[in-house]
Amino acid sequence: xxxxxxxxxxxxxxxxxxxxxxxxxxxxxxxxxxxxxxxxxxxxxxxxxxxxxxxxxxxxxxxxxxxxxxxxxxxxxxxxxxxxxxxxxxxxxxxxxxxxxxxxxxxxxxxxxxxxxxxxxxxxxxxxxxxxxxxxxxxxxxxxxxxxxxxxxxxxxxxxxxxxxxxxxxxxxxxxxxxxxxxxxxxxxxxxxxxxxxxxxxxxxxxxxxxxxxxxxxxxxxxxxxxxxxxxxxxxxxxxxxxxxxxxxxxxxxxxxxxxxxxxxxxxxxxxxxxxxxxxxxxxxxxxxxxxxxxxxxxxxxxxxxxxxxxxxxxxxxxxxxxxxxxxxxxxxxxxxxxxxxxxxxxxxxxxxxxxxxxxxxxxxxxxxxxxxxxxxx
Amino acid sequence: xxxxxxxxxxxxxxxxxxxxxxxxxxxxxxxxxxxxxxxxxxxxxxxxxxxxxxxxxxxxxxxxxxxxxxxxxxxxxxxxxxxxxxxxxxxxxxxxxxxxxxxxxxxxxxxxxxxxxxxxxxxxxxxxxxxxxxxxxxxxxxxxxxxxxxxxxxxxxxxxxxxxxxxxxxxxxxxxxxxxxxxxxxxxxxxxxxxxxxxxxxxxxxxxxxxxxxxxxxxxxxxxxxxxxxxxxxxxxxxxxxxxxxxxxxxxxxxxxxxxxxxxxxxxxxxxxxx
Numbered sequence: 001x002x003x004x005x006x007x008x009x010x011x012x013x014x015x016x017x018x019x020x021x022x023x024x025x026x027x028x029x030x031x032x033x034x035x036x037x038x039x040x041x042x043x044x045x046x047x048x049x050x051x052x053x054x055x056x057x058x059x060x061x062x063x064x065x066x067x068x069x070x071x072x073x074x075x076x077x078x079x080x081x082x083x084x085x086x087x088x089x090x091x092x093x094x095x096x097x098x099x100x101x102x103x104x105x106x107x108x109x110x111x112x113x114x115x116x117x118x119x120x121x122x123x124x125x126x127x128x129x130x131x132x133x134x135x136x137x138x139x140x141x142x143x144x145x146x147x148x149x150x151x152x153x154x155x156x157x158x159x160x161x162x163x164x165x166x167x168x169x170x171x172x173x174x175x176x177x178x179x180x181x182x183x184x185x186x187x188x189x190x191x192x193x194x195x196x197x198x199x200x201x202x203x204x205x206x207x208x209x210x211x212x213x214x215x216x217x218x219x220x221x222x223x224x225x226x227x228x229x230x231x232x233x234x235x236x237x238x239x240x241x242x243x244x245x246x247x248x249x250x251x252x253x254x255x256x257x258x259x260x261x262x263x264x265x266x267x268x269x270x271x272x273x274x275x276x277x278x279x280x281x282x283x284x285x286x287x288x289x290x291x292x293x294x295x296x297x298x299x300x301x302x303x304x305x306x307x308x309x310x311x312x313x314x315x316x317x318x319x320x321x322x323x324x325x326x327x328x329x330x331x332x333x334x335x336x337x338x339x340x341x342x343x344x345x346x347x348x349x350x351x352x353x354x355x356x357x358x359x360x361x362x363x364x365x366x367x368x369x370x371x372x373x374x375x376x377x378x
Numbered sequence: 379x380x381x382x383x384x385x386x387x388x389x390x391x392x393x394x395x396x397x398x399x400x401x402x403x404x405x406x407x408x409x410x411x412x413x414x415x416x417x418x419x420x421x422x423x424x425x426x427x428x429x430x431x432x433x434x435x436x437x438x439x440x441x442x443x444x445x446x447x448x449x450x451x452x453x454x455x456x457x458x459x460x461x462x463x464x465x466x467x468x469x470x471x472x473x474x475x476x477x478x479x480x481x482x483x484x485x486x487x488x489x490x491x492x493x494x495x496x497x498x499x500x501x502x503x504x505x506x507x508x509x510x511x512x513x514x515x516x517x518x519x520x521x522x523x524x525x526x527x528x529x530x531x532x533x534x535x536x537x538x539x540x541x542x543x544x545x546x547x548x549x550x551x552x553x554x555x556x557x558x559x560x561x562x563x564x565x566x567x568x569x570x571x572x573x574x575x576x577x578x579x580x581x582x583x584x585x586x587x588x589x590x591x592x593x594x595x596x597x598x599x600x601x602x603x604x605x606x607x608x609x610x611x612x613x614x615x616x617x618x619x620x621x622x623x624x625x626x627x628x629x630x631x632x633x634x635x636x637x638x639x640x641x642x643x644x645x646x647x648x649x650x651x652x653x
Contacts, residue, residue, distance in 0.1 A: 200492035204479040215466040220454035220483035
């Protein structure tokens with residue numbers, strides 16, 4: 001037994017790791033470039049491409065929002081469409097463009113207000129959700145989402161007397177591609193917040209309470225406060241996504257978020273975060289893009305159906321197809337691949353982070369732990 | 379002034395009195411043992427002291443302040459650290475991340491600063507990592523830095539848990555069976571470690587422990603609980619030879635007053651009440 005060093009000692013610099021990281025920098029940049037090219041250049045192909053790419057960006061924001069709530073905090077939400085919708089409603093009504101393009105300054109204020117409003121609504125839901133978990137939490141969020149949407153979004157004074165509230169884009173963002181770039185910038189904001197959360201005491205506190213609330217509080221984490229923080233952050237991101245959504249469709253219509261359409265969205269949001277991999281940013285982003293591309297409004301599925309001669313079948317069933325795909329992917333994730341897509345791409349993600357490339361990862365990833373530890377199991 | 383003073387602590391679960399009028403005192407720099415057979419209420423006492431349970435009656439004083447009603451995280455921030463009977467760590471995280479999580483109240487930045495990525499955060503995070511690594515070195519666990527908990531042995535986990543408790547920067551440390559899962563040699567080492575920790579960090583300790591040689595080696599004073607009541611107290615040698623203590627442990631001539639219904643396992647209570 002030799003305990004001689006004082007508790008605060010100089011750290012041994014990991015020079016090896018540093019060199020490794022530097023050596024692969026070139027290769028990593030080379031690998032990132034094609035990805036960046038796809039993200040930035042493919043939507044230049046046509047307005048249709050840019051349009052669906054912006055829709056995918058909105059999904060990614062919601063995915064990151066769900067990642068904070070379900071992945072890190074371990075809380076499930078089957079009512080997330082309400083937060084997206086509230087964001088859209090808030091921005092559209094605040095700016096209320098009428099028939100003219102939005103004032104850029106007001107537009108910015110609208111985005112911030114959308115995030116704030118949905119953050120506040122999520123705080124409210126969080127306060128209710130503090131004392132319940134698992135299946136009951138799922139039910140409460142489900143009811144909250146649909147009641148909130150059906151009761152508030154359908155108020156004639158808020159939905160433009162049932163005709164929808166117009167939200168024309170500012171002139172600078174009027175082209176589809178420019179609007180896509182704006183949506184991408186908002187994704188970067190959400191991504192940045194997600195990274196900040198994960199790398200600091202906030203993310204560690206959330207993950208600690210997800211795994212074990214007793215241990216978290218013994219470590220000094222204010223469990224109730226941090227749950228509320230998780231809900232609020234997630235709601236704010238979803239609200240921002242809603243704000244972007246309002247200007248993507250160029251109007252707020254309650255029909256996008258109420259009844260079957262709303263529930264469909266809520267379900268997709270939950271499925272995409274599980275299929276992507278709980279607490280795994282990269283996996284969730286890929287899954288979100290995928291689900292945006294197979295969604296009923298995506299032109300991609302229509303084009304594929306036309307080429308393969310299934311167009312009539314597709315048109316008859318397009319509102320369920322993404323659900324069926326989601327269900328199949330969800331099953332295979334839960335049964336075969338609990339870490340989700342994040343687990344699949346982990347060897348690449350690790351390499352990207354500067355580790356040697358290996359398919360065998362003895363310590364496993366975050367996602368597996370998240371699946372085991374979170375209350376998502378209900 | 380005592381570091382910890384428990385006065386007339388009583389807690390009931392329904393009709394069951396798990397702890398009955400417990401008085402207990404831990405002075406500065408002391409290592410105090412809390413012993414007793416299974417179901418005696420030792421872990422329940424810990425849970426009352428650290429705020430996980432609300433006692434039905436009585437008070438808990440920390441350095442003279444009444445902290446009975448403070449929630450666990452506030453007590454952790456005050457400097458009351460604890461470990462759990464069945465390894466209390468964040469199991470999906472790596473060893474290093476656990477030690478960082480344990481420093482939650484010592485980060486020196488706020489949640490809002492963290493979320494917006496303030497510059498303070500990066501510098502402070504580096505210091506946290508340095509401190510975590512120092513604690514790992516102190517316990518001789520440096521090689522496990524980036525491992526996930528699932529891959530580690532129980533003895534290592536118990537030691538790491540002690541490291542996490544130290545990372546919360548405690549002034550009073552409550553250890554729940556720190557030597558469980560360790561052999562005689564390891565638990566002897568643990569005893570020396572605890573004495574060293576007290577010497578170097580000035581930590582006052584209260585520990586639940588069944589391993590008599592360890593208790594005899596490190597404890598200045600021992601309390602023995604049985605069926606929620608204080609059975610005996612005194613220095614380890616006195617308690618060790620106390621006839622009622624021997625009877626309670628070995629089930630010899632138990633005094634009639636003690637032959638009541640068996641209490642459930644502490645851990646079951648913990649699971650039920652908090653789930």
